[in-house]
Amino acid sequence: MKNAVIGHAGIFVMLLTLIYLMGCTAENKTETEGEFLLPVKAYADAMIQLGRDNYGTEESPLFASVLDRKSMQIDERIDTIKMSGVRQNDRSVFGANMIHDSEFFEILFALSTLTGEDKYGTEADKAFEFFFNQCQSEVTDLYCWGEHLYWNFFDEDCGYAPNFDYHETTVWPFWEKAYDVAPDAVWRFTLAEWDHQIHNKSTGDFSRHARYSRHETYSGFDFPRYAGQLMERWTYSYGRLENADRPGRSELRQYIKVMFERMKDNMAQSGSGLLIAGRSSKGDHNSVVWLTSNLELARCLEVAAPIMDQDLAQEMRDFAIKQDQDFLAAPHRLDSLGGGFAVTLHAETGLPRVRSMNKPYSSTWSSGYGYGTHAGVANTLYKRYISLRSMHPQIADRYEEMILQVGEMYLNSEPDLTTLLKPNEFQSVIQLMLHCHSLSRNPQFVDRAAFFARMGMALFLNDGSPLPKVTNRHEHYESITGGPAFMYQLLKLHQTLNP
Template sequence: MESMSSRRQSFGGLLVLISALALGGNANAQAAAPDSMAIVKRFADAMIDHSRENLPHKEVPLFPLTLLRDSYQIPRIKVGNLVNARVPQEFKTTANIHHDLNLYQIFDALSVITGDPKYAAESEKVIGWFLKHCQEPQYGFFCWGEHLGWDLLRNDPGGYLLDKPKDSMIHEFYRPWIFWERSWKLAPEACHRFAQALWRNQINHDGGTISFSRHAMILSKSTSRRGHDFPRHGGFYIGTWGADYRHTKDAEILEAVDKLVAFYEGRRNAKSGAIPHGSGDFAIDKSGKKTDYVYTQSPVALAIELGYAADAMPEDLKKRMLALADGIDTCFLATPHDPGPGGKGFVLFCDPTTLEPAEYWMTKEDLDSGKPPRRVPYTGGWRSAYSGEHPHTWVVPTLIARYQQTNKEGYKKLLVACADNYLTADPESGLGQPSKKGERGPDIEAGSIGNVIVLLNEVHKLTKEEKYLARAEWYAAWAVKKFWPDEHPLPRASVKENIYSAASRCDTLALAMLQTAMLRKDPEKEKALRLIATDR
């Protein structure tokens, strides 16, 4: 096992580079750029060699969600960034392969870059073990996502309140699962059973019409509920069924796709064509009226999954799916987004009929009492809030994925405008003092900076302009200073919280920095890596 002193010694050369960085306002500074490749490789090696060394069940190959950076222990203290990620403290003893998606992409990429197969083999081992061992037995839901994980201390489902399992043992997708083809090779029966669980037990069939909630209540009398049938989550189900149908040609799975597509076809606004957020999900507008609303990026996430799944479907259904996705593009691109320098931001919430930006409250009492809106119309800032503003990077990975599918010029223009904003935007501004008493302390999570770099990388590839890659390197240098401020190879969860946290998307930051390094060193090989922006 590598000693702490040798770890410090091997990291010394990187710290020399870091100390030499000029992190001022020069957007095109390239001098003394950090060795991102070495930093990311060292992070990957530490996860493989040390992250599981203190766990009681040595046969379990899964990676802990949270770790102390110096000792590789699961923290006993309260983890602030789990709160920020809306994850209960019970999550800190779990593993969750949804939260490690970009870590697996890093492993796969490192095997290509270094020629060492051990990294990709680690992805295969972890994903395969999870699929074969971490499926709840009653229905077939995998223990992953927003509310479930695999408890590494108990070797059992975890992440929920053990004293209130009926209320908190919930299946909900966190990210899109991008490894369905690999998963089918590793555990076909488990994958098919999961696809069936989504149709039979996540979708509600009461009264002869379908609806669902993103939350499947695994231990309740009925797992499925109605009215919170958000497009993003419906897209994840369709993506799952598309992968399943390619392999099984199961008529039940084809029916699932057909009926959920028809559901969203019927949800479109008669005037604009926009898909409101949920059939039973209403809010209060500034006039005090109860209304539905559009959460703009959610239908685009649905369009992405429709595009991926369509090729596996019979021709008539394929045409309907692609037409639905195309209509989603039209609505999103007709909305008055303004993400460029000095602009208002992406429109995140808007009126379904007019597509005009709008703010919303959850209740009339909240509006009347002067509380701030729950849904803020524009993106901005550096830190996400469940109630309030989200940074531009909240939307960016979705737009990147959809542009890569469609090559629609409207998406490219928005991505370039947003990247232009980050040519001068200073993350230090996100670390100032909160303006009002009681606000969250200033901080920036790893994933927020990671997705700025992802954006700049993508726009560099689209435009071939050096300024975007140079600025990505600037952010990578800033990230090294803030998230790797010492000899420890695991990145910090945030600028101000000194633990490793997958829920803060440390893997996104590392993957983005690896991509930046490859774009500078070997752009042809970077292209072959086919890295995917998954925070959508």
């Protein structure tokens, strides 16, 4: 069965690769039959049949985040592989990291809608039911996922080493699904992020890290995007009807207020008036500004504002707009060689600076921990554009200009195929091309999206396996570099070409 699944998908993928390598790389205006849909379906089918947790003493419906693409098995040798831009203690080699795999679940639900086959969404639901009921700390009620944790299939427990015992999560798009399968457990998690993540309940001082297995909080690493995402999750749980009579619900609004006050205080710490990355001097966070992190906070504040009192809600919205204004006022160099979006600034001067792995400007193609591409930033701006176009059209118009300017850059830019490339870099560019098409209706953008999709398939799906490679220089599958996100954009491209 394994060879049949891989072989059928492999024949199709290899044919696509041959077409690309024979020189058919021009931006075709139409999709050849199933060109972008069938590889996605083959990927989903292979993961459903062969990519599950059949290890250890207890099998589960979870999906592996890392696999050997030929054997479709977890291989401990993959743990020794080093990749530029990927930290070893962020990897999930021996199990499942639901956060890294969120776009894979987007694919499953979308395929059920597109194909009429319920099995895709059903298999995602099975994974959710197991994870949200079984993969939660008995001490802290935090979930085993995120930047440093994953569910270890062999130990039937949270994977710590070498990932350490730090809970750190980000956006999760399926809270409604989570509440459907585990309402009580998810509610406990909602409260746990206040109880076990926030260091000082009066000032809102916190760290993006908190111990998973025991109560231990940290101070000063109160990054804006994490503050915003905490507020977003508390807002969502506050609004759920089944939580209306739960003890502690009314306190969620106070948690949001405390967190917002912390962000206001942090902005007051800088000489430039910009919101600093965090209060701690360790790692120089109190002297640095991450503009895209601040935009994510802005997005989340707009989500949280409607449940707050009128005056505070307006203050939150004004604070969010201040982050947009600060971004637009930054010294971006989109028309300069070696320039890009100014994303890392000095907190006192407001000028671009280097910090550790953080680079002062975005780049055209290179991405990794702490740095990213022009396309990735432009996609963030697209979210702000959508949010602001009705109430703040002048700001939205400036974002639209920037997005299209960057999109036009990629009409004439191609990556150096001799360098290390990851699926997430292609995912970001394809997504940007589709965003630019939605803004301008210029067919060049969707044609260019197809061009980069074909190039990405030739790099990451070129040997018969339906799973995308982790990079163009490595042979295994590992979702941390954006393989699921790349495949999801192939599906979005198919939907754009076949409305």
